Amino acid sequence: MSLNKVFELNNFTYYYPRHSKPALGQVSMEVGEGEFLLLAGRSGSGKSTLARALCGLVPDFYGGSVSGDILYQGVPLDKWTKSSLARQIGIVFQEPDSQLLYRNVERDIAFGLENLDLPNSFMQRRVAEMMDFLNLNSLRKRDSSTLSGGEKQKIALAGVLAMNPQVLILDEPTSQLDPVAAGEFLKLVKDLNNEFVITIILIEQRLEQSFILADRIIVLDGGTIVFQGESREELRWAAQQNYPLVPVIPAIFTGFTDKDLPLTVKEGRKLLAGFSVKHHSQLSTWEDEQLKIRHLQPKAVGKTDKETYSGEKNRNPSGDRAKPLVEIERLSFTYAHGEPVLRDVKLNIWPGECVALVGANGAGKSTLLKVMAGLLPAFNGYVRVGNYSGKELKAEKTNCLLAYLPQNLDNFFLADTVSQDIGLSNQITASDAEFWLEKMNLQDFREDDPRKLSTGEKHRVAMAALLAANPELILLDEPTTGIDGEQKQEIGNLLLDLCRQGKSVLLVTHDIDFASDYAGRLVFMHSGTILADGSIQEVMAGNTFYTSQAARLFRGIEPGIINKTHARQYLGAQFSMDSPWGMGQEKGLDY
Amino acid sequence: MENYHARSVAIYLLVWFLLALFYNNLFQLTLMLAAVILLNYRLDRLGSLKKITSFILPLAGLIIIINGLFNQNGNILLTSLNIFSYTLPIYREAVIYGGAMAIKLIVILAIFTAFNILIPVERLMDIFGPYSNRSILVVAISAALIPDMVKRVHSINQVQRCRGLQEPGKGLLERSRNLGPLFLNLLRSSLQASMQMAEAMQARGYGSSKRRSIYQVQKWQRRDWLLLILALVVMGLALVGWYIGYRYHYRPLEQVSLPVYNWEVMALFCLSLPFLKGGHIWS
Numbered sequence: 001m002s003l004n005k006v007f008e009l010n011n012f013t014y015y016y017p018r019h020s021k022p023a024l025g026q027v028s029m030e031v032g033e034g035e036f037l038l039l040a041g042r043s044g045s046g047k048s049t050l051a052r053a054l055c056g057l058v059p060d061f062y063g064g065s066v067s068g069d070i071l072y073q074g075v076p077l078d079k080w081t082k083s084s085l086a087r088q089i090g091i092v093f094q095e096p097d098s099q100l101l102y103r104n105v106e107r108d109i110a111f112g113l114e115n116l117d118l119p120n121s122f123m124q125r126r127v128a129e130m131m132d133f134l135n136l137n138s139l140r141k142r143d144s145s146t147l148s149g150g151e152k153q154k155i156a157l158a159g160v161l162a163m164n165p166q167v168l169i170l171d172e173p174t175s176q177l178d179p180v181a182a183g184e185f186l187k188l189v190k191d192l193n194n195e196f197v198i199t200i201i202l203i204e205q206r207l208e209q210s211f212i213l214a215d216r217i218i219v220l221d222g223g224t225i226v227f228q229g230e231s232r233e234e235l236r237w238a239a240q241q242n243y244p245l246v247p248v249i250p251a252i253f254t255g256f257t258d259k260d261l262p263l264t265v266k267e268g269r270k271l272l273a274g275f276s277v278k279h280h281s282q283l284s285t286w287e288d289e290q291l292k293i294r295h296l297q298p299k300a301v302g303k304t305d306k307e308t309y310s311g312e313k314n315r316n317p318s319g320d321r322a323k324p325l326v327e328i329e330r331l332s333f334t335y336a337h338g339e340p341v342l343r344d345v346k347l348n349i350w351p352g353e354c355v356a357l358v359g360a361n362g363a364g365k366s367t368l369l370k371v372m373a374g375l376l377p378a379f380n381g382y383v384r385v386g387n388y389s390g391k392e393l394k395a396e397k398t399n400c401l402l403a404y405l406p407q408n409l410d411n412f413f414l415a416d417t418v419s420q421d422i423g424l425s426n427q428i429t430a431s432d433a434e435f436w437l438e439k440m441n442l443q444d445f446r447e448d449d450p451r452k453l454s455t456g457e458k459h460r461v462a463m464a465a466l467l468a469a470n471p472e473l474i475l476l477d478e479p480t481t482g483i484d485g486e487q488k489q490e491i492g493n494l495l496l497d498l499c500r501q502g503k504s505v506l507l508v509t510h511d512i513d514f515a516s517d518y519a520g521r522l523v524f525m526h527s528g529t530i531l532a533d534g535s536i537q538e539v540m541a542g543n544t545f546y547t548s549q550a551a552r553l554f555r556g557i558e559p560g561i562i563n564k565t566h567a568r569q570y571l572g573a574q575f576s577m578d579s580p581w582g583m584g585q586e587k588g589l590d591y
Numbered sequence: 592m593e594n595y596h597a598r599s600v601a602i603y604l605l606v607w608f609l610l611a612l613f614y615n616n617l618f619q620l621t622l623m624l625a626a627v628i629l630l631n632y633r634l635d636r637l638g639s640l641k642k643i644t645s646f647i648l649p650l651a652g653l654i655i656i657i658n659g660l661f662n663q664n665g666n667i668l669l670t671s672l673n674i675f676s677y678t679l680p681i682y683r684e685a686v687i688y689g690g691a692m693a694i695k696l697i698v699i700l701a702i703f704t705a706f707n708i709l710i711p712v713e714r715l716m717d718i719f720g721p722y723s724n725r726s727i728l729v730v731a732i733s734a735a736l737i738p739d740m741v742k743r744v745h746s747i748n749q750v751q752r753c754r755g756l757q758e759p760g761k762g763l764l765e766r767s768r769n770l771g772p773l774f775l776n777l778l779r780s781s782l783q784a785s786m787q788m789a790e791a792m793q794a795r796g797y798g799s800s801k802r803r804s805i806y807q808v809q810k811w812q813r814r815d816w817l818l819l820i821l822a823l824v825v826m827g828l829a830l831v832g833w834y835i836g837y838r839y840h841y842r843p844l845e846q847v848s849l850p851v852y853n854w855e856v857m858a859l860f861c862l863s864l865p866f867l868k869g870g871h872i873w874s
Binding site: 055060082083085086087090091093095098102103104107110111114116117127145163336370374395399402403406411412424426451465466 | 638641711712713716721723731735738739743746747749750751752753754755756772775776779780783784787788789790791792793794795796797798799800802803804805806807808
């Protein structure tokens with residue numbers, strides 16, 4: 001490595017207190033000055049533990065035992081004073097709420113500087129600089145509890161940057177942000193890396209942007225490093241190992257080219273151009289895309305008409321024109337002393353539908369879910385869920401009909417063990433609880449405390465507890481936050497399975513690629529209003545940001561393609577038609 | 592009150608708190624309740640207090656019922672309950688005492704909501720000045736967690752209702768019994784949140800040096816002296832009143848009437864003055 005070493009880890013091993021299995025085992029790595037490093041891996045692979053070890057919180061805050069060394073600038077980490085470490089190595093955590101101690105935004109940014117006992121005039125200058133740099137002046141006197149997730153994460157970043165760190169560690173900082181806010185945040189981080197040569201160590205599950213930004217990637221699995229190298233090397237390694245850590249765009253092309261896999265939509269388009277794919281440049285307007293979607297031949301994406309274009313046909317797989325399971329008309333809702341959160345919402349959901357609800361943080365998505373779950377009875381308008389409407393729509397009554405999975409699972413669990421928690425409700429029989437325990441692969445965690453499981457495992461337990469009651473409507477608020485690609489696939493397949501059984505799913509998500517893989521219908525909300533509602537192809541064709549990577553790649557080429565599976569089937573179909581693209585057939589890798 | 596120094600406001604509210612503990616007279620406590628409700632209204636139009644109403648009102652009701660049923664210190668019989676051939680007398684003194692204790696609880700909680708609005712964590716840290724140690728860390732995290740816990744109660748309640756686990760119940764006793772698992776869950780998740788907060792504070796250098804500086808140094812001004820003197824005088828008057836023998840007795844039950852010339856009532860009136868004038872009478 002040509003750069004000066006900032007970190008050097010030699011066979012670093014760490015055990016959490018009362019754990020016999022190491023969280024990190026024999027980790028050896030180096031990080032260069034000014035490097036942008038991406039730490040990737042499955043949920044529970046040890047990424048967050050490694051991040052905490054690099055800033056000294058492990059083992060200092062958590063306890064436990066360590067062996068091996070971590071050298072920071074050539075000096076063992078435990079030889080540095082706490083104030084020097086805090087000054088030089090900053091960390092931004094996943095959960096924005098737990099990082100903001102103060103209500104006053106300006107004071108919160110200054111918190112770290114106060115702890116370093118810096119002179120008042122210096123702090124004032126540094127905070128002012130930070131607020132100007134991050135464009136936070138409008139939030140200066142705001143109460144931090146009233147900020148959006150993206151704003152809170154920016155304040156947390158400002159607080160860390162105010163301390164002028166040499167190294168910035170970010171532990172899934174965008175997991176709770178909408179796609180636009182997440183993109184902005186990561187761009188800002190890259191600017192810090194470029195302009196101020198701050199060493200960045202980023203942990204992310206959203207691989208699309210972070211793969212492009214990173215100079216180097218380290219993949220952890222079971223607490224050990226299984227790969228270190230550049231982005232394109234990782235793609236080749238993952239292809240060889242069939243390892244599920246490839247962003248959507250390269251995953252689409254895996255097996256179809258001998259050249260380097262593309263990382264961006266732009267590179268993907270270049271590759272497609274090289275494949276001599278015809279561009280329908282004359283069909284680039286939104287109206288034309290819509291027209292084309294309506295006339296698209298379904299075989300192009302390898303699905304039947306009914307499967308591909310949900311619309312009316314997919315709304316009721318049985319073919320019967322029964323009334324919708326959920327009917328919402330002219331719904332508006334305002335929290336006490338607040339602005340209206342929902343305005344004139346109209347939404348119907350039919351049995352067997354999987355509907356994705358997308359929009360920016362604060363658009364009213366979660367509130368809509370809560371109204372449907374009977375948690376916010378003081379709404380105006382007409383809402384019917386099953387046979388419950390008006391004053392009858394209360395959670396105590398609707399819980400036999402619907403399941404509601406909140407975004408934050410900290411408050412979800414009541415029992416001491418996983419098996420007890422799944423069977424806690426009187427509506428759930430012991431055999432149903434056992435069935436879902438096994439179906440969600442939770443046998444090994446049967447006697448574990450559900451609160452101590454990883455994010456993905458918690459989601460599985462919560463889903464099992466809800467689905468064991470056999471609900472007709474499943475409302476999910478951000479079910480993919482903080483979980484890896486494999487776990488997303490498991491959840492997605494489960495949702496499809498439920499829809500096949502005639503159950504309805506409404507999914508609030510920022511993960512547009514996940515929505516494109518599993519939802520048949522897309523609803524786009526903005527400022528409490530539904531601006532678009534239709535088949536996922538139709539809505540994605542009209543969106544710029546709230547659209548999948550695959551849809552961006554094939555925009556103007558084949559607008560019906562909205563996910564990786566469609567794209568690969570399309571490319572596969574082209575190859576099988578003896579295309580001049582070169583490879584002849586795809587290798588059948590499945591990510 | 593935001594214009595006052597955090598220390599003077601803290602002492603002022605401490606006097607309120609001590610008086611709430613000190614008074615037992617139903618009328619005095621009711622007067623005090625009116626004053627703290629007024630204070631909360633001026634601060635956030637009762638927003639914070641309303642959030643905990645669903646929790647404190649059942650608890651207050653429970654206090655009255657338990658006192659009425661099990662407190663047998665009384666002379667004036669109100670009624671008798673026949674339970675399984677056992678006669679349970681209900682005394683007037685016990686019911687009134689239970690009512691006073693319930694009001695006392697609401698007053699204390701209302702003082703805490705006011706404290707939480709007037710002294711957010713940043714101002715609380717200012718009270719301790721340039722010192723940083725583990726005790727202050729605990730105080731700061733506790734203060735930050737109070738509003739968080741209120742939100743958390745709401746969230747837990749919602750989730751458990753959706754899971755069919757948190758039936759509100761029909762009677763007061765059933766409702767109170769159902770609160771048990773909720774509290775346990777609240778305690779667990781709040782402890783977890785406090786650990787996350789402590790970790791974030793350590794990551795940002797809290798406790799890394801013995802002294803810490805203050806970003807916005809507030810000056811102790813004349814109005815702070817006046818507020819401090821007022822608080823101390825009121826506390827002194829209450830102590831003198833107690834010393835010369837003015838104490839309220841439930842048994843034998845004294846008449847619950849307006850003690851017009853009572854020093855404590857005057858003290859309460861004085862205490863509410865800054866709020867009645869919007870906190871600017873001396874500024």
